[in-house]
Amino acid sequence: MTPPTLQVLRPGLLSTVQDLGRPGFAHLGVPRSGAADPDSLLLGNRLLGNPPDAAAIETTALGIDVRLDQARWVAVTGAICRVAIAGRPADLHAPQYVPAGAPLSIGRAEHGLRAYLSVAGGIACPPVLGSRSTDTLSGIGPAPLAAGAVLPLGPAAGTPAPVDIAPRARLPETASVRLILGPRDDWFADDAIDRLFAAVYRVSIASNRVGVRLDGPEVPARHPGGLPSEGMVLGAVQIPAGGRPIVFLADHPTTGGYPVVGVVHPDDLWMVAQAAPGTTVRFRRPGSAL
Amino acid sequence: MTGELRIRPVGRSACLLEVPPAWVGRLADHLRGCHHRGALPGVVDVVPGAATVLLDGAGTAALTPVLEPLLAAWSGDAHEPAGAAEPVEIPVTYDGPDLADVARQAGCGEADVVALHTRAPMAVAFCGFAPGFAYIAGLPVPLRMPRLSTPREAVPAGSVAIAEEYTGIYPRTSPGGWRILGRTTAELWNLDRDPPALLSPGARVRFVAVP
Numbered sequence: 001m002t003p004p005t006l007q008v009l010r011p012g013l014l015s016t017v018q019d020l021g022r023p024g025f026a027h028l029g030v031p032r033s034g035a036a037d038p039d040s041l042l043l044g045n046r047l048l049g050n051p052p053d054a055a056a057i058e059t060t061a062l063g064i065d066v067r068l069d070q071a072r073w074v075a076v077t078g079a080i081c082r083v084a085i086a087g088r089p090a091d092l093h094a095p096q097y098v099p100a101g102a103p104l105s106i107g108r109a110e111h112g113l114r115a116y117l118s119v120a121g122g123i124a125c126p127p128v129l130g131s132r133s134t135d136t137l138s139g140i141g142p143a144p145l146a147a148g149a150v151l152p153l154g155p156a157a158g159t160p161a162p163v164d165i166a167p168r169a170r171l172p173e174t175a176s177v178r179l180i181l182g183p184r185d186d187w188f189a190d191d192a193i194d195r196l197f198a199a200v201y202r203v204s205i206a207s208n209r210v211g212v213r214l215d216g217p218e219v220p221a222r223h224p225g226g227l228p229s230e231g232m233v234l235g236a237v238q239i240p241a242g243g244r245p246i247v248f249l250a251d252h253p254t255t256g257g258y259p260v261v262g263v264v265h266p267d268d269l270w271m272v273a274q275a276a277p278g279t280t281v282r283f284r285r286p287g288s289a290l
Numbered sequence: 291m292t293g294e295l296r297i298r299p300v301g302r303s304a305c306l307l308e309v310p311p312a313w314v315g316r317l318a319d320h321l322r323g324c325h326h327r328g329a330l331p332g333v334v335d336v337v338p339g340a341a342t343v344l345l346d347g348a349g350t351a352a353l354t355p356v357l358e359p360l361l362a363a364w365s366g367d368a369h370e371p372a373g374a375a376e377p378v379e380i381p382v383t384y385d386g387p388d389l390a391d392v393a394r395q396a397g398c399g400e401a402d403v404v405a406l407h408t409r410a411p412m413a414v415a416f417c418g419f420a421p422g423f424a425y426i427a428g429l430p431v432p433l434r435m436p437r438l439s440t441p442r443e444a445v446p447a448g449s450v451a452i453a454e455e456y457t458g459i460y461p462r463t464s465p466g467g468w469r470i471l472g473r474t475t476a477e478l479w480n481l482d483r484d485p486p487a488l489l490s491p492g493a494r495v496r497f498v499a500v501p
Contacts, residue, residue, distance in 0.1 A: 026335040026346065027318070028487040029417040029424075128481060138421045139462075140481070183298035183306045228311075229418060229425065231337030231344025233304045255339055255418030263301025 003152040004070035006119060008145045009103065012062035015145040016134035016209075017123050018116075018250075019055040025129055026254040032234065033135040034250050036209055036273040037114055040078035043166060044118030047075040047095050049157040054122030055132040057145065059115045061276065063106035064145070066117070071100045072153065073120040073160050077168070079112030079274060093168055095160040112171045112274040120156035136209045137251040174200070175271035176290055177264050179237060179283040184259035187221045188239070195219060196261065197283055201245065205277040210253070211238070211246040212272050214281060218243030219261065226257040235264035235272075237283075247272050247281075295361065299350040303332070307343045307357075311427075315413060315492045318343045320364050330356060338416040338491045340425070377494035380459070382408075382450050384499055386470035388438075392452070396432040404499050406430045407471060412457065412495040417487065422461035422479030424489035429455050441467030448473045450497070457497070459489075 008015070018041065021034020035041035035058055045054045057064060063081055068074075073095045076083045083090040086102035098104050106115050125132050125142050134141040145151075185193060201214035220243045232238070232255060236248045240258045247264060249272070264272060265286060275281060284290070296308040309317055318338035324330050332348030345353060384404045393400045412428035429452055437453040442465065445451065449460045451468030458468055461478040478488050489495065 023334040023347075025421075026337045026344075027322070027417060027491055028421060028485060029419060030421045032335075129486070140421065180299070180301050183300045228340030228342075229416065230306065230339030230342040231335075231346065233300055233344070233346050235301060253418060254337060255416060260300070263304075266302055 003124060003154075004068065004072070004121075006123065006151045006153055007067045007069070008064065008147055008149040008151075009067055010065035011145045011147055011149070012059050012064045012106075014060040015064045016058050016136070017055050017125060017142045017145070017151065018058040018133045019131055020053045021133050021250060022129045022131035022135075022140075026231065029138075029254050030129065030140065031135050031137050031251050031254060033131065033133040033141065035116065035133075036250050037078055037116070037270045039270050040114070040116045041118070043093065043168070044075040044077040044116050045122075047077075047093070047163060047166060048073055048118055048120045048160050050118065050120065050122050054118070054154070055125070056116045056118040056123060059106055059109075059117065061109050061113055063108055063115060064117065065103060065105045067101060067103050068098055068119070068153070069100060070153070072098055072156060074098050074104065075118045076106055077116045077118065079109035079115040080170075081109050081115050082107035091165060093166045094163060109276065113276040114274060119153055120160065121154035124152045124154035133250075135251055137253060171271060171274050174280040174282055175268075175275050176282045176284055177268035177271055178286045179262040179264060180286055181262040182260075184227065185261050187223065187227070187259040188219060188261055189222055192219050193261070196245070197285060199282070201281045203275045203277050203279045203281060207277060209249050209251040211248045212275065212281075214245045214247070216244070219245060221259055227259050229255045229257045232256045232260065233263060235266060235269045236260040237262050237264065249273055297350055297354060297357070300344065300346075301349070303349050304344060304346040305348075305350045305353055307345070308341060309343065311341045311415075314338050314341060314343060314415060317364070318416075319492050321345065321360075324360055329360060340415060377496040378489060380450070380474050380476050380495060380497050381500040382472040382474050382497050383501065384472040386449065386451070386472045388451075388469035389471050392433065392435070392469050392471065395435055398432065403433065403471065406433055407457070408497045408499050412497070414489045414491050414493045414495060415456070416491050417489070419458075420461055420464060422487045422489070423458055424478075424487070424491075424493075426457040426489070426495050427455060429457055435469065437467035438469060441465055445470065446473070448475065450474050
């Protein structure tokens, strides 16, 4: 028996299958990958009664249009966008019923960058190293979705519990994120660190799932040249030779040779993952006022 | 053992152990063993670097009390790494585009470069850059030189190349600035194999010249 499927009608800018990623392989050079904004993925799965690690579709900026060949409950979470099912407006952050064959359309992100389409039962393409995530850095996992792509769906758990709309924090105009200094803050003079905390950065168009590049004041290291390569973590703020910060997202390389001045607080990283190009970003010291 | 070791916090949920480079492989191996038997609560990844071991998943506050007895019980010199039994032999056809230039900079002939590269005992220090890309330490001193000032846009898969004190093999075609000595048919990365990487941290490596 063939499983029920989801067919991609319009893939948008970059739509990929994402779950919670593949931790445990970083020592072999395999990025963790997974949803850039995992809170939104988890919310979608919770709304539908899916296990937390069920795979969903992560869209970027321009949404996606799909069709299911079997009626299913779905949830759209993350970026604020218009959702339509068979041409009728549908809610974000709430279970929505999609009849078999009805087009489901997720529009352009009006606030934030990445919307998640979760389907009851999850996207069931074969896992690679324990995860269905597309790793855009190394090409592991399913290819980014193209028009006409057909994805198998897993068995649905049943009718989701009724909810109104799950409250979500709204992305502020300026993402003000806590930065925990280290491990290489001693590579930077005190005034450079002060400048980093005082600066207003703007998300560069060159940002992607690997990292968010920030345009703004440069933060030069004391020493020229690189650092012996060392392990990198999610949320690390790496300062490359040019001095402009890069905040590492899900597909970041596992090791790197530029100093990491600090790491974004895990509760604040979603704001960076949802910051569209042009959004302003500021770093603040943990414990400081917003 | 803990005297030469420094723990740096990395955000809320990771820490970086700074160690002398010669210890990295054995320490990472030891900590991976601890991780596998559940002795490092919260840790999901043990990632060696050139002079560090990253423990990702638990912060210094939680890990320091756990690490202290584990590190005190560990003698950096006493154990051979678990993966050290048999060196992985990598067949190399030494006909790379940078071989002549490397020989010139090393002040020797191309045959001497091959002899130096194949006779030196080498081991994987750490991985990164791409899945299956191993930084293989143990490059003889005359062959140590910086990477090319202008990286190539596409280095073919299987290229065996050197930079600084490392040898690396490109698992797939990618941009790169390492100096290419030759090429290998060894399969560096295969998702159907467990582990998928031919060369894991700690693995000993021997390069073998083939026509």
